[in-house]
Amino acid sequence: MEELLDTTGGKRGRITIHDVAAAAGISISTASKALNDTGRMGLETRERVKRxxxxxxxxxxxxARGLLSKRSFTIGLLTNDTYGRFTLPVMAGISDALVDHGVSVFLCAIEEDPALAQIHVEAMLDKQVDGIIATGKRLDRRLPVDLSNLNVPVVYAFTEGAPGSVTFRSDDAQGARLAVEWLAKLGRKRMVHVTGPENFFSVRERADAYRRVAGEERPVLFGVWSESWGHEAVARLWSGGGERPNGIFCGNDQIARGVIDALRERGIRVPQDVSVVGFDNWEIVAAQTRPPLTTVDMELKELGRQAGLTVLALAEGRSVEPGIRKLPCRLVVRQSCGGDTLGI
Amino acid sequence: MEELLDTTGGKRGRITIHDVAAAAGISISTASKALNDTGRMGLETRERVKRxxxxxxxxxxxxARGLLSKRSFTIGLLTNDTYGRFTLPVMAGISDALVDHGVSVFLCAIEEDPALAQIHVEAMLDKQVDGIIATGKRLDRRLPVDLSNLNVPVVYAFTEGAPGSVTFRSDDAQGARLAVEWLAKLGRKRMVHVTGPENFFSVRERADAYRRVAGEERPVLFGVWSESWGHEAVARLWSGGGERPNGIFCGNDQIARGVIDALRERGIRVPQDVSVVGFDNWEIVAAQTRPPLTTVDMELKELGRQAGLTVLALAEGRSVEPGIRKLPCRLVVRQSCGGDTLGI
DNA sequence: GTCAAGTGAGAAAAGGTTTTCTCAGCTATC
DNA sequence: GATAGCTGAGAAAACCTTTTCTCACTTGAC
Structure with a gap:
């Protein structure tokens, strides 16, 4: 009790429970039980050991603990989203949810390389991860690795899951409805939807929801995920002799950015003449656009949080209903539609 | 040898070396030695066990292996770069360098929260990481946690390190020289530097290098890291009666983007009338700018790779010279300066 | 035929922790 | 005063590997 404290952590290696036991003059069993609040023992002893x-x-x-308990308090996050545009919010949510439970996260970026993916999965399994979360950049694409027969739980987040698995994804249809209803509420009835490639599942889902709310006859322009496609779409809409839209719902923020820039170049005012709404709420694009972009946020951090809690539940043996869980999106109102002073 | 293979991985838990030994009819010691190519044993036995x-x-x-060897083949990456703009390339480099060595990476995003940072550090130490890499978003700021007295090696990458530590950073002065020399080579002698806040170390370093190459009298406009500052800077330069620049070196890609957009709005052609060069090579900005941006890449992936190899060396007990290592930047030529058809 | 050297393989310890089992001593009950 | 039940605490096993030590056996040399 009056020993000199060795603040360097001991000459060799870390302080173990043996050191605690020795310092308290008890056995390691008793020390362990004292520290874990298990077993029978005098309260006074327990307190003293803890102190x-x-x-x-x-x-x-x-x-050592993991070896015995078969829990490593570690999970793996596998992603093929190199840029990290979607992965980082998901990661943040997972970490946020699990840090309280003492769980750490291995991040493995696997690109599209099946061999690399396999190596990472094996490394994680060797390290006895309690579970794996797979995430990506497309709802309708699988990661280039089969995770269906692992003997650890797997949860899919923002990527296509194996049949019978638990999958979290954004509710893109609901997100699209939010956008369209907001435009409608602002009186922008002459809507058009400028979006990405039609072979993306989420593109189709958003477009379908848009048509259901705005009207089946309202036009949809499929293209690519770039600013320049936004420019081109505006050129197409304004050069033809057709109806000029006053509300443009874009498939992502980059397209929206291109659309707004193109409108400004034509002297069309946003939001006075035309309202524009984006999708993704990618801060760096949405906030720097002039005017700042009203856009749909997929709440990826919340998605990550739920995926984290779910994989933890599975790791602890609690059972979880399989299936696809759609999480609601949220409309972030900035200035590209007007209405931002209304409150929502 | 003719046993049924249990492809499910056994009814309970994983396959252990005991299972191998049993299947081969030998002891676990022999199995271990066979698999690790250690000890003395008949070649035939060794091959059979491996098979x-x-x-x-x-x-x-x-x-189990880590418990004995005191190596977990795991390192921690600590970052306060929420956006991941700098962290992701660094992470990719680390992972790339270490995956061959069987090392996995814990990613811990700590924001600016010292308590959260402390929790993550302790979790990593509990998990016996072989080392820690600290990274951030500013060369002249410390992470909000003290890593100097840990008993695992620490390497700093793209953040300020503790005295006596190993730190990797980009050579911003050399990067600035690349940009300025490129402008000079294209005949753009009327240069101006539009950059971020002067209290950033890298801003001062780039500005100093710029002045040394372009001439001490050449103007520097300090501002903020945003597109709108780029717009404002152009307005300032073109509204006054002073000299009109024909080469603009920007402190980052966002400012460059703003500058280019502002120039276009004034009918000034890029690159015919003015050449613009950025800094960061942030693909999403640089490639979408019209015209695509010539910019300086800090080679963060390479920086991560070297940091990874260094922390591994330290973990293995090899000694590494402390100090700050500056890694060279690279000029990425696109179309915002002209000269892109020259070769470089 | 004896002895030394070499070969193949197993037993056991170690690493740090948790958990189960055992045991000695005490209190309460009749 | 004997016995049942309780209390506090320790011994030992278990988790899975690796490594050191030991041992039995073979070979070659004298």
């Missing part, structure tokens, strides 16, 4: 452990800076070795 | 291990799908438990 001594804290004093000498004891921290249990997670490897 | 059987592969057949039944044995993979060693990294936890």
């Amino acid at each position: 001594i452990a804290a004093e000498i800076g004891y921290r249990p070795n997670a490897l | 059987i291990a592969a057949e039944i799908g044995y993979r060693p438990n990294a936890l």
Whole structure:
């Protein structure tokens, strides 16, 4: 009790429970039980052991603990989203949800390389991860690796899951409805939808929802995910002799940015003449657009949080209903539609 | 040898070295030595054990191995770069360098929260990481946590390190020289530098290098890291009665984007009338700018790779010279300066 | 035929922790 | 005063590997 404290952490290696036991003059079994609030023991002993452990800076070795408990308090996050545009919010949500439970996250970026993916999966399994979350950049694409027969739980987030698995995704239809209803509420009835390639599942889903709310006859322009397509779409809409829209719902923020820039170049005012709404709420694009973009946020952080909690539940043996869970999107009102002073 | 293979991985838990030994009719010691190419043993036995291990799908438990060897083949990456703009390339480089060595990476995003940082650091230490890499978004700011007295090696990458540590950073002065020399080579002698806040170390370093090459009298406009500052800077330059520049070196790609947009709005052609060069090579901005941006790449992936190899070396007990290592930047030529058809 | 050297393989310990089992001593009950 | 039940605490096993030590056996040399 009056020993010199070795603040360097001991000459060799870390402080173990043996050191705690020795310092308290008890056995390691008793020390363990005291620290974990298990077993039978005098309250006074328990407190004393805890105090001594804290004093000498004891921290249990997670490897040893994991070896016995078969829980490593570690999960793996597998992603093929190199840019991290979708992965980072998901990661943030997972981490946020799990840090309280002492769980750390291995991040593995696998590009589209099946061999690399396999290596990472094996490394994670060797390290006894409690579970794996697979995430990506497209709802309708699989990661280039088969995770269906692993003996750890797998949860899919923002990527296509295996049959019978748990999958979290954004509710793109609902997100599109939010956008369209907002435009309608602002009186923008002459709507058009400028979006990405039709072979994307989420593009079709958003377009369908848009047509259901705005009217089946309202036009949809499919293209690519770039600013320049936004420019081109505006050129097409304004050069033809057809109806000029006063509300443009874009498939992502980059297209919206292109659309707004193109409108400005034509002297068309946003939002006075035309309202524009984007999709993704990619801060760096949405906030820098002039005017700042009203856009749909997929709440990817919340999606990550739920995926994290779910994989944890599975790891703890709790059972989880399989299936696809659609999480609601949220409309972020900035200035590209007007109405931003209304409150929502 | 003719046993039924249990492809499910056994009814309970994973396949261990005991299973290999049993299947081969030998002891676990012999199995271990066979698989690790250690000890003395008949070649035939060794091969047979390896074959059987592969057949039944044995993979060693990294936890058990780590407990003994005191190496977890795991490192931690600590970052306060929420957007991940700088962290992701660094992470990719680290992962790329270490995956061959069987090392996995814990990613911990700590924002600016010292308590959160502390929790993550302790979780990593509990999990016996072999080392920690600290990274951030500013060269002249510390992470909100003290890593200097840990008993694992720490390497700093793109953030300010503790005294006596190993730190990797980009050579911003050299990067600025690349940009300025390129403008000069294209005959753009009337240069101006539009950059971020002067209290950033890298801003000062780039500005100093710019002045040394372009001439001490050449103007520098300090501002903020946004597109709108680019617009404002152009307005300032073209509204006054002063000299009109024909080469603009911007402190980052967002400012460059704003500058180019502002120039176009004034009917000034890029690159015919004015050449613009950015900094960061942030694909999403640089490639979508019209025309696409010639810019300086800080080679963060390479920086990550070297940081990874260094922390690994330290973990293996090899000694590494402390100090700051500046890694060269690279000029990425697109079309915003002209000269892109020259070759470089 | 004896001895030394070499070969193949197993037993056991170690790594740090948790958990189950056992045991000695005490209190309460009749 | 004996016995049942309780209390506090320790011994030992278990988790999965690796490594060191030991041992039995073979071979070659004298």
